[in-house]
Amino acid sequence: MVPLQQLSYRQGALYAKTQKHVLVCVQARPAGHPRSSCQEKGCAAVWQAFSDEFTARNLWVSGFALTNTGCLGPCHLGPSMLVYPEGIMYSGLKPEDAGVIIDEHLMFDQPVERLLVPADVRAWDHGQNPVRNWRYGFRHGRFL
Ligand code: FES
Numbered sequence: 201m202v203p204l205q206q207l208s209y210r211q212g213a214l215y216a217k218t219q220k221h222v223l224v225c226v227q228a229r230p231a232g233h234p235r236s237s238c239q240e241k242g243c244a245a246v247w248q249a250f251s252d253e254f255t256a257r258n259l260w261v262s263g264f265a266l267t268n269t270g271c272l273g274p275c276h277l278g279p280s281m282l283v284y285p286e287g288i289m290y291s292g293l294k295p296e297d298a299g300v301i302i303d304e305h306l307m308f309d310q311p312v313e314r315l316l317v318p319a320d321v322r323a324w325d326h327g328q329n330p331v332r333n334w335r336y337g338f339r340h341g342r343f344l
Pocket of ligand 1: 225226227228236237238239270271272273274275276278279280
């Protein structure tokens with residue numbers, strides 16, 4: 201049997217079923233766009249911080265996944281991100297928040313309250329939308 205650390209990310213993801221999937225918005229829009237964008241608010245540094253933490257902690261082969269993604273909805277609050285399977289959304293992120301979210305939410309299932317999107321945005325979020333969750337589940341093999 202091949203040790204888990206020697207597997208590629210894709211092999212590792214198949215080997216160890218994904219426990220949590222982090223999706224970081226890296227959407228860009230032209231300057232002056234009325235919706236602004238996470239890129240305008242510094243998402244590149246947030247994405248890099250998550251990527252660095254995943255690499256440093258070897259989370260890629262430990263059942264965690266990290267993906268950069270397009271707009272998640274609350275652009276004015278960005279940088280934004282989602283954690284599945286719970287569908288919990290964070291906003292207004294800074295690079296230093298990556299380690300905190302990993303330490304508390306990914307490792308111990310304790311969402312970081314101070315970084316959650318406001319309640320009026322939460323009511324809209326993906327965790328409350330069964331159609332989105334259903335589609336996501338199919339795309340990521342949860343129902344296959
Ligand atoms: S641009 Fe990131 S949430 Fe819309």
